[in-house]
Amino acid sequence: MVRVLVLTKNILAEEIITNKLQHLNYEVFCSTSILDEIQMDDRVPDLVNHFPIIIIGETISSYEMELMLPKLRDRGQSILREVDHFLTEDERAVLNEHGISGVVQNSDSVELLREQLAEVAAQYKGRSFVPVAAEECPVAEENQGISAMTLINLSSLELQVLEKLRSHPGEIVSRDELCKALWGNVSQSRLAQLSSLVKNIKLKLEVLEVDQEVIQTIWGKGYRVRKDATVQNK
Numbered sequence: 001m002v003r004v005l006v007l008t009k010n011i012l013a014e015e016i017i018t019n020k021l022q023h024l025n026y027e028v029f030c031s032t033s034i035l036d037e038i039q040m041d042d043r044v045p046d047l048v049n050h051f052p053i054i055i056i057g058e059t060i061s062s063y064e065m066e067l068m069l070p071k072l073r074d075r076g077q078s079i080l081r082e083v084d085h086f087l088t089e090d091e092r093a094v095l096n097e098h099g100i101s102g103v104v105q106n107s108d109s110v111e112l113l114r115e116q117l118a119e120v121a122a123q124y125k126g127r128s129f130v131p132v133a134a135e136e137c138p139v140a141e142e143n144q145g146i147s148a149m150t151l152i153n154l155s156s157l158e159l160q161v162l163e164k165l166r167s168h169p170g171e172i173v174s175r176d177e178l179c180k181a182l183w184g185n186v187s188q189s190r191l192a193q194l195s196s197l198v199k200n201i202k203l204k205l206e207v208l209e210v211d212q213e214v215i216q217t218i219w220g221k222g223y224r225v226r227k228d229a230t231v232q233n234k
Helices: 011-023 033-040 046-050 062-072 089-097 110-122 156-166 175-183 188-205
Strands: 003-007 027-031 053-056 078-083 102-105 215-218 222-225
Touching (some): 003 033, 011 110, 027 156, 033 046, 053 062, 102 110, 175 188, 188 215
16 A cells, blocks of 8 residues: 655645545545645655655645745655646646656546556555654754654554644643544544554554653543654664
């Protein structure tokens, strides 16, 4: 299964194309907070390294895209642009000059998306994208911790849980808020599924040398990630 990161200003705007990609067995992760970090900081969050395919959503302007592309290019990933209309050959050529590998549309059929992404996805079949280790990628002291950790084998939903928590370092995020962010609703089955996701993340983090508990369960309130949590590879 190939992972796809969709950078967007509005996750709901990507629901249609996300569903189609998931139907094609892509593991899709939409994020607004990663977009904010790329636009505001001079570095790309380590989390991005988990995704061989990046889609720049249609909610992002061409101007903003051009500012971001120098930070995303030359990382061994394929960058696609989501557009809302059919592009001429000249328009595609301009995108190609900027380092864009191809284009996708919300209105594309599942069959068309399958064919458009087949060649791109084939490059990454059987390959593992491993983030740069924290010690190889120094960051400012105030940004150290969960953002500098090496993540392994997290599913799309697990990544979304961790991304939601790490966007509020040190703050408690309620279980209801996490459920709404993941599925848009809260129910006993969703709460149980959330508990399972958090448990899986904690188990997977056990293979790393963690000096403190990264994700804390605050009974009756929710979860939080520690501001001072640091991680190294085993």
